[in-house]
Amino acid sequence: xxxxxxxxxxxxxxxxxxxxxxxxxxxxxxxxxxxxxxxxxxxxxxxxxxxxxxxxxxxxxxxxxxxxxxxxxxxxxxxxxxxxxxxxxxxxxxxxxxxxxxxxxxxxxxxxxxxxxxxxxxxxxxxxxxxxxxxxxxxxxxxxxxxxxxxxxxxxxxxxxxxxxxxxxxxxxxxxxxxxxxxxxxxxxxxxxxxxxxxxxxxxxxxxxxxxxxxxxxxx
Amino acid sequence: xxxxxxxxxxxxxxxxxxxxxxxxxxxxxxxxxxxxxxxxxxxxxxxxxxxxxxxxxxxxxxxxxxxxxxxxxxxxxxxxxxxxxxxxxxxxxxxxxxxxxxxxxxxxxxxxxxxxxxxxxxxxxxxxxxxxxxxxxxxxxxxxxxxxxxxxxxxxxxxxxxxxxxxxxxxxxxxxxxxxxxxxxxxxxxxxxxxxxxxxxxxxxxxxxxxxxxxxxxxxxxxxxxxxxxxxxxxxxxxxxxxxxxxxxxxxxxxxxxxxxxxxxxxxxxxxxxxxxxxxxxxxxxxxxxxxxxxxxxxxxxxxxxxxxxxxxxxxxxxxxxxxxxxxxxxxxxxxxxxxxxxxxxxxxxxxxxxxxxxxxxxxxxxxxxxxxxxxxxxxxxxxxxxxxxxxxxxxxxxxxxxxxx
Numbered sequence: 001x002x003x004x005x006x007x008x009x010x011x012x013x014x015x016x017x018x019x020x021x022x023x024x025x026x027x028x029x030x031x032x033x034x035x036x037x038x039x040x041x042x043x044x045x046x047x048x049x050x051x052x053x054x055x056x057x058x059x060x061x062x063x064x065x066x067x068x069x070x071x072x073x074x075x076x077x078x079x080x081x082x083x084x085x086x087x088x089x090x091x092x093x094x095x096x097x098x099x100x101x102x103x104x105x106x107x108x109x110x111x112x113x114x115x116x117x118x119x120x121x122x123x124x125x126x127x128x129x130x131x132x133x134x135x136x137x138x139x140x141x142x143x144x145x146x147x148x149x150x151x152x153x154x155x156x157x158x159x160x161x162x163x164x165x166x167x168x169x170x171x172x173x174x175x176x177x178x179x180x181x182x183x184x185x186x187x188x189x190x191x192x193x194x195x196x197x198x199x200x201x202x203x204x205x206x207x208x209x210x211x212x213x214x215x216x217x218x219x220x
Numbered sequence: 221x222x223x224x225x226x227x228x229x230x231x232x233x234x235x236x237x238x239x240x241x242x243x244x245x246x247x248x249x250x251x252x253x254x255x256x257x258x259x260x261x262x263x264x265x266x267x268x269x270x271x272x273x274x275x276x277x278x279x280x281x282x283x284x285x286x287x288x289x290x291x292x293x294x295x296x297x298x299x300x301x302x303x304x305x306x307x308x309x310x311x312x313x314x315x316x317x318x319x320x321x322x323x324x325x326x327x328x329x330x331x332x333x334x335x336x337x338x339x340x341x342x343x344x345x346x347x348x349x350x351x352x353x354x355x356x357x358x359x360x361x362x363x364x365x366x367x368x369x370x371x372x373x374x375x376x377x378x379x380x381x382x383x384x385x386x387x388x389x390x391x392x393x394x395x396x397x398x399x400x401x402x403x404x405x406x407x408x409x410x411x412x413x414x415x416x417x418x419x420x421x422x423x424x425x426x427x428x429x430x431x432x433x434x435x436x437x438x439x440x441x442x443x444x445x446x447x448x449x450x451x452x453x454x455x456x457x458x459x460x461x462x463x464x465x466x467x468x469x470x471x472x473x474x475x476x477x478x479x480x481x482x483x484x485x486x487x488x489x490x491x492x493x494x495x496x497x498x499x500x501x502x503x504x505x506x507x508x509x510x511x512x513x514x515x516x517x518x519x520x521x522x523x524x525x526x527x528x529x530x531x532x533x534x535x536x537x538x539x540x541x542x543x544x545x546x547x548x549x550x551x552x553x554x555x556x557x558x559x560x561x562x563x564x565x566x567x568x569x570x571x572x573x574x575x576x577x578x579x580x581x582x583x584x585x586x587x588x589x590x591x592x593x594x595x596x597x598x599x600x601x602x603x604x605x606x607x608x609x610x611x612x613x614x615x616x617x618x619x620x621x622x623x624x625x626x
Contacts, residue, residue, distance in 0.1 A: 101224030
């Protein structure tokens with residue numbers, strides 16, 4: 001574990017958004033290239049990252065992670081993953097979530113979905129059409145959000161009063177980088193803007209925090 | 221948090237405990253235990269709720285302060301609903317501190333409301349009102365706004381302020397409707413019925429007439445000398461003489477008020493105040509002493525004149541005397557008033573709320589059981605008391621410390 005100290009640093013929070021109307025807590029976050037989507041329990045709502053203003057809302061139950069595949073939103077609700085048309089809010093199809101209710105984070109990458117399983121400290125890679133589990137990675141912490149950025153797998157963790165954003169090796173689950181969040185903050189849901197920012201859901205605070213993604217160090 | 225936990229939490233917030241249970245029924249992780257506990261509390265199974273919440277609080281790690289604080293708060297609410305007034309208030313204070321430090325304003329408001337409701341149950345109306353004045357509801361959900369308004373209603377009732385009570389009830393009804401929680405709406409309606417029920421009887425010239433709380437308020441606001449048998453005091457507008465802790469003196473005053481404008485006969489007063497059917501010289505001496513004491517207490521409001529056969533009450537400035545009697549005739553009316561909330565009370569909680577000893581409470585309870593007005597559940601430490609429904613009466617004025625008039 002001593003090795004981890006040189007990969008551990010404080011998360012740099014660039015900006016805070018929210019809380020958003022009608023969403024007392026944030027259960028998941030996603031980014032569709034221009035808008036950030038927030039899963040707030042009863043509504044999936046989108047805000048503009050530049051202005052912070054809520055611009056859209058879809059009436060969908062959203063109890064955990066959210067993902068975007070370039071065309072559709074995916075949303076975990078009641079043990080299933082719903083595929084949603086972001087233009088209309090219509091649910092196009094549904095697959096079972098691998099944790100059957102124990103699922104938390106959701107991410108899209110390379111044609112597959114990645115699902116965090118909160119208390120079981122696992123991340124599953126699943127087939128987005130059938131829900132079949134393709135691979136499972138074990139984490140050492142509760143998983144509360146998953147995202148892929150530039151070939152790196154990151155997940156949010158929130159265990160007790162401690163929350164972090166971690167990069168893990170997608171093959172072995174080894175922790176490569178840890179960004180520790182300030183005391184008292186929570187991470188529920190994680191998404192990258194595919195640039196140098198993460199959007200992290202703030203649980204019961206109802207906020208979304210933009211966190212700077214550290215530069216990739218040379219030689220890694 | 222995962223999907224099922226969020227969904228269960230959402231269902232609980234919307235007042236749907238069965239849906240919440242469906243999501244987490246088979247799970248034993250601490251978050252699920254806590255949610256199951258709250259669901260059971262909403263369903264009314266308080267012992268099971270308490271056990272689940274305790275297990276959840278133990279299973280959350282020492283560093284999970286926020287989660288533990290939420291469990292403690294939920295447990296405090298269950299204790300309050302079980303009328304377990306001995307539950308340590310310090311735990312709730314600590315939880316409140318945690319919420320404040322973490323900026324969890326919703327739970328902070330919830331914990332604060334629990335503290336205020338506990339004060340009310342203990343009859344500490346002034347403290348409850350002062351705490352309510354500093355309550356910051358902020359953007360709290362309608363559910364909490366409704367509970368806060370109900371607390372305001374209860375405070376107004378205990379002070380006998382019908383108009384304030386009506387205003388608080390309007391706010392409670394609005395907020396309960398916004399919350400969309402059926403149980404809360406029902407609770408507000410139930411509370412509202414109190415206003416239309418007889419709260420006291422007005423005795424005058426051998427006649428008794430039932431009064432609602434608003435009518436009681438009007439009587440108290442009149443320039444007459446009012447002898448209030450509900451709260452055991454005499455008052456004339458702002459001047460109040462409290463005799464709640466001097467039952468013999470109050471019995472004498474009641475006797476005088478009943479006989480007014482005529483004289484109250486010595487024998488009748490002795491029987492009423494000392495319970496003696498046959499009088500002897502020592503009773504007469506006690507009556508003289510008691511009357512002397514009452515005269516001193518009552519000086520700002522009325523004089524007492526000795527006549528050939530007894531005594532006459534002489535209100536100052538030649539006003540009228542009116543006697544308010546409790547809506548139900550019982551020497552243990554305060555116990556009945558507490559039990560009128562329909563909850564199962566323990567002897568110790570009743571004693572705490574009455575400000576009396578457990579022995580005194582026990583004596584009243586035994587008498588009430590014999591009279592068929594109260595029934596006992598369980599035995600020993602687990603024994604609880606339930607009233608046979610006191611339907612048709614508003615017992616608010618009989619509750620301890622309902623004399624926070626001012």
